[in-house]
Amino acid sequence: MKILVPVKRVIDPSFKVRLKPDHSGLDMAYMKMVTNPYDEAALAAALQFKEQDAKTQVLTVSCGAEDSVETLRTTLAMGADEALFIEARQAMSTLVLARILKAVAVRENCDMVLIGRQGMGSDGNQAGPMLAMLLGWPFVPFAETLTIEGRRVSARCKTDHGFEMLETTLPVLASVEIGIAAPRYVSMPMLMKAKKKQIPSVTADELGIDMKMNVAVVQLREPPERRRGVMLPDSATLVERLRDMQII
């Protein structure tokens, strides 16, 4: 079995993001970049399948600027077999990204895609369902657990009302919740070993991708600041206040 795990390089969620003074983009000074935690969970789940079956191969792919290679290097240090870098200089919509990932999944003969349910920051929840549709594979959304026996796949998936159990067969695309597997830690020897590995790259052009998109970012804004409120002396006053506002 070959599992494709797309990974995204994102701003460390423990950092507070700000705009540049002219609002032209994010102020990236002093920002630390990490692998999207949801994708890290997807990778950890893929590595568990690899540990169950030595024939399973895990391929990570990242699409973006040159520094995404570093993110891919970390995935190799975590235990992925191969990594592929898709060089993309211009902004692209999630549908364009899904087209690229489809081309990779087909070219690499993958049987499964495990993808974080959302990119931390863009918070879109779009790539998984779009890619499932483009591949025409069964879609397992918001997987909290995932088991494979032979070609049979079963999953427990988060829903608005709790969870549901889905069953299907390979090939499959699952978008995963962060708790599906604990992220792998990178040891120094693993990282040194990963540094020696080649990470091939390919461009969207070379894959023959239709780059047409019909969404555009017009502007980034800071939300209105929440003003600091008032300190109250005790719980009784608090309850009184909340009652006055008819909240409780």
Added chain:
Amino acid sequence: MMVLVLAEHEDGQLDAATRSAVSAARLLGNDVHVLVTASEVHAETLARQAAAIDGVTRVKRIAANHLEAQLTEDLAAQTRVVLERGGYRYAMMSSSYKGKRVMPYLAALCNTDLTTDIIKIESEDTFVRPVYAGSLRVVERLKGAVKLLTVRASAFPPAGVQARATPIEMLTPLPSALTPPYAIRRVGRSSQSSPRPELSRARIVIGCGLGVKKDDMDVVEKLAGKLNAAIGVSRGVVEEGMASSEYLLGQTGKIIAPELYIAIGISGAVQHMAGVKDSKVIVAINKDPQAPIFQIADYGVVGDARDVIPALIGAI
């Protein structure tokens, strides 16, 4: 301008989120249709509930037993046919779990992009949505004949009820979109037995941090029971093994926007604040008067959780 709203439901009950989607739809057009896709058992009652939402001008219902499982592939395929035949300019759903899986799938099926989780409509093609768990907002413009959206339910007040008779049109279902070899089945689901409202939908949420000791959880439960509130926790509590990550509030957990958020014993890490700051009213209770959580709180009480919670229960 025709707008299609996809109904969300469970066990024959329409979700409140659908009412919010309708109120967002009314800002975009005056001809708002609701599409009910359900099993034969539930379709008619759901269609009637949808017809009674204020501002809905027509309900389209598709009933088939394979729609009971509400699989993404089926809902998207059924909706695409309705969109193609209907001359709609918009299709929308709330950004619930269901909306987040169905709408992007539908978008890919229609070969278009979409905007998700919108909190504001700026114009007929321009929408505002939060990014970085609400730390920033991005304004997006959509092109294309049919614009697909998911809307954040808490940003649009749910539409009320109407008395007028809204026509209900029955449509012929497509056969299941899932034929072998690509079959997928729903083989089970959780029952709605939990007495507590779901975290991302509760009107009141209580957040517990490390300032709430393990022995005090019973009192927190009692307070939650009195307020019909959901309980969430900070990262520290999850890391201590006192609660599962399912209850984690913040950027890596649940992002919430209830009417009232009560943070107890939570100091206010960046990820936590990002995930709760869209709450209408925030109350912070912490023994450290310098705790960052007070910076975003509307009301603050300085005190130990152990003393404040029982006093709160007593006062309510």
